[in-house]
Amino acid sequence: MRLILFGPPGAGKGTQAQRLADCYNAIQLSTGDMLRAAAAAGTEVGLRAKAVMEAGNLVSDDIVVDIISDRIDHDDCKNGFILDGFPRTLAQAEALERMLAEKSLHLDAVIEMQVDDGLLIGRITGRYTCTTCGAGYHDKNLQPKVAGVCDKCGGTDFCRRADDNAETVMSRLKAYHDQTAPLLPFYQKRGCLLTVDGMAEIDEVTQQMKALLGAG
Ligand code: AMP
Numbered sequence: 001m002r003l004i005l006f007g008p009p010g011a012g013k014g015t016q017a018q019r020l021a022d023c024y025n026a027i028q029l030s031t032g033d034m035l036r037a038a039a040a041a042g043t044e045v046g047l048r049a050k051a052v053m054e055a056g057n058l059v060s061d062d063i064v065v066d067i068i069s070d071r072i073d074h075d076d077c078k079n080g081f082i083l084d085g086f087p088r089t090l091a092q093a094e095a096l097e098r099m100l101a102e103k104s105l106h107l108d109a110v111i112e113m114q115v116d117d118g119l120l121i122g123r124i125t126g127r128y129t130c131t132t133c134g135a136g137y138h139d140k141n142l143q144p145k146v147a148g149v150c151d152k153c154g155g156t157d158f159c160r161r162a163d164d165n166a167e168t169v170m171s172r173l174k175a176y177h178d179q180t181a182p183l184l185p186f187y188q189k190r191g192c193l194l195t196v197d198g199m200a201e202i203d204e205v206t207q208q209m210k211a212l213l214g215a216g
Helices: 011-024 030-042 044-054 061-071 090-102 117-125 166-180 183-191 204-214
Strands: 002-006 027-030 083-084 109-114 127-130 136-137 194-198
Touching: 002 011, 002 183, 011 083, 011 166, 011 204, 027 030, 030 061, 030 083, 044 061, 061 090, 061 183, 090 183, 109 204, 117 127, 117 166, 183 194, 194 204
Parallel strands: 002 083, 002 109, 027 083, 109 194
Antiparallel strands: 127 136
16 A cells, blocks of 8 residues: 555644554554654754744645655555655655655555644644653643653653644644645645545544554
């Protein structure tokens, strides 16, 4: 299964990508995660990307296209991948199309997660993750069963993303509307665009996606 999960920041792409990756034995490929890892590792690309990410702007197309092009050649992507946060510009979408054609791979679908802007700000500013296993939580919507202890691994250290603050969120939303949303007609024309209600409960969104993909 090769999919693009499409939607604004805070739509829940990461959460759903993990679930679909488990379900279809595919790999979640999040350009945001890869760039944060590069920044944490202090690589040249990572350090250049860090300031751009913290301002809520988009990292240059060349950087993310190269990252994805290298990554999908790895063996663990042979069974499929769920792209989460890529492509984000028309140039990226065109580069992806070319790269898949060169590798004789086809895209099964692009799933758009529709969420109103008003909901996104609260979703993003309230979220945090377990430092040990990366499980995601939210101050209001999804708290650990035991306060301060990760449900999945028992870890007690949690962290928030540097760009998950109210000010940066506004820039990220603007980048989405200006540069990323125009990809919707691009994929609509190719006949592969599916849509789910990203405002439904997390399990319900997963069910909607599986039903659309024929594994409900
Ligand atoms: P995300 O984790 O998907 O919310 O991405 C966090 C940040 O990483 C974004 O706000 C961008 O600065 C950068 N980023 C992630 N993916 C891309 C991409 N495909 N193109 C450009 N910038 C990206």
